[in-house]
Amino acid sequence: MITASTIQLVSVVLSLVALFYNPAGSVVSASTAGGSTSFTIPRTALEVAATTGAITLVLGFVVLWLYREAFRGLAVQDARFSTPSKLVLLEIIGLALIVVVGLAIFYVLLQAINCAAGAPITTACLPVGTLLGLVGLIFVLLIVVLIGLIGFLLGVWRLGTRYNNSLFNVAAILLIFPVLNLVAVILILLAAREVRSSIQSSTGGSFG
Numbered sequence: 517m518i519t520a521s522t523i524q525l526v527s528v529v530l531s532l533v534a535l536f537y538n539p540a541g542s543v544v545s546a547s548t549a550g551g552s553t554s555f556t557i558p559r560t561a562l563e564v565a566a567t568t569g570a571i572t573l574v575l576g577f578v579v580l581w582l583y584r585e586a587f588r589g590l591a592v593q594d595a596r597f598s599t600p601s602k603l604v605l606l607e608i609i610g611l612a613l614i615v616v617v618g619l620a621i622f623y624v625l626l627q628a629i630n631c632a633a634g635a636p637i638t639t640a641c642l643p644v645g646t647l648l649g650l651v652g653l654i655f656v657l658l659i660v661v662l663i664g665l666i667g668f669l670l671g672v673w674r675l676g677t678r679y680n681n682s683l684f685n686v687a688a689i690l691l692i693f694p695v696l697n698l699v700a701v702i703l704i705l706l707a708a709r710e711v712r713s714s715i716q717s718s719t720g721g722s723f724g
Contacts, residue, residue, distance in 0.1 A: 518705065518708045518709060518712065519582060520578075520579050520582035520583050520586065521701055521704040521705040521708055522705060523575055523578055523579050523582070524575075524579040524701045524704070525698075525701045525702065525705060526575060527572055527575035527576055527579060528697055528698050528701050529698065530568065530571060530572050530575070531572050532695065532698065566622055569618070573611070573615060576611065577608065577611065577612075580604055580607060580608050580611070580668070581608065583604055583668060583671065584601055584604040584605055584608065587600045587601035587604060587671045588601040590678070594674075594678060596674050596677075596678070597671060597674060599667060599670065600667045600668065600670050600671030600674065601667075601671070602667065603663060603664050603666065603667020603668065603670070604664055604667050604668050604671065605664075606660060606663060606664040606667070607660075607661050607663075607664020607665055607667065607668060608664070609660070609664075610657050610658075610660035610661040610663075610664055611661055613657050613660075614654055614657045614658070614661065617650050617653050617654050617657065618654070620650055621647065621650050621651070621654075624642070624643060624646060624647055624650070625642075625647075627641075628641045628642040668691075669688045669691055669692070670688075672684055672687055672688040672691065672704065673685055673688040675707070675711075676688070676707070679707075679711045679714075681707045681710060681711060683703045683704070683706055683707035683710070684703075684704065684707045686700075686703055687700040687701070687703040687704045687707065688700075690703070
């Protein structure tokens, strides 16, 4: 749990940096002239977004898998963690599929940039129907991920109940809100350290 929350802290910080700092400016801009619509997509912005997103996703997968393993291990002793374990696995699957669809969108946009050869991108270069279909699929997968996220939050909340540590409960609530999730991850890390120290001092056991 401590390892998972530490990696999660790095992932959240990276996400916040990517969110508030975009050196390439606006990723997409659109203009309409003569009845046709053209798009401008800076290649650098697209590459920065893809790189940052890839690193964040890899860390996210690692974090979710570690939490899933922790919940699954606890489920052997406490059946309340069985559902969170299964739902976190669902979240992992949903995110994996989003990555696949996201790569498809990236490929479509890259092909459109190459087709335009530096000029504004028109609908002749950009298959709007395909792009909208892929975006729609992502929205469907986001619902799957949301269900998995609920399971994750439930698992964190039940950690607070099981170990009588309110920091877990507060963190489970704060994780819902953007930016405040940074505070939430710090609370999880602190709570995990407290629980580990308590278990080691009382039984000599461990808390991952």
